[in-house]
Amino acid sequence: MFNFIFTVYSKAILILATMNKFHKETLKLRLLKLAMLKSTGAPAELALRFEISERSVKRIVREIREEGTEIRYSKLRRSYVTDKDYQ
Numbered sequence: 001m002f003n004f005i006f007t008v009y010s011k012a013i014l015i016l017a018t019m020n021k022f023h024k025e026t027l028k029l030r031l032l033k034l035a036m037l038k039s040t041g042a043p044a045e046l047a048l049r050f051e052i053s054e055r056s057v058k059r060i061v062r063e064i065r066e067e068g069t070e071i072r073y074s075k076l077r078r079s080y081v082t083d084k085d086y087q
Contacts, residue, residue, distance in 0.1 A: 034080070043057045046080075061073075
């Protein structure tokens with residue numbers, strides 16, 4: 001009985017981890033699309049839109065940068081942008 005419960009529990013954790021990774025990748029794509037349109041809003045606004053914490057938004061932006069995409073926050077636009085020449 002214990003082995004069955006442990007197996008079910010292990011599979012449930014694996015499914016949740018996969019869903020979380022899928023959710024994170026979806027958020028990355030959404031953030032990139034908004035950044036290309038220069039309409040993400042401030043990190044706090046983006047966090048409200050995505051229903052995550054502001055810290056999570058910044059973590060996702062850091063991961064996008066680590067993957068090689070140039071993304072930065074423009075104070076003038078109050079948005080993340082992907083255009084490196086944009087101010």
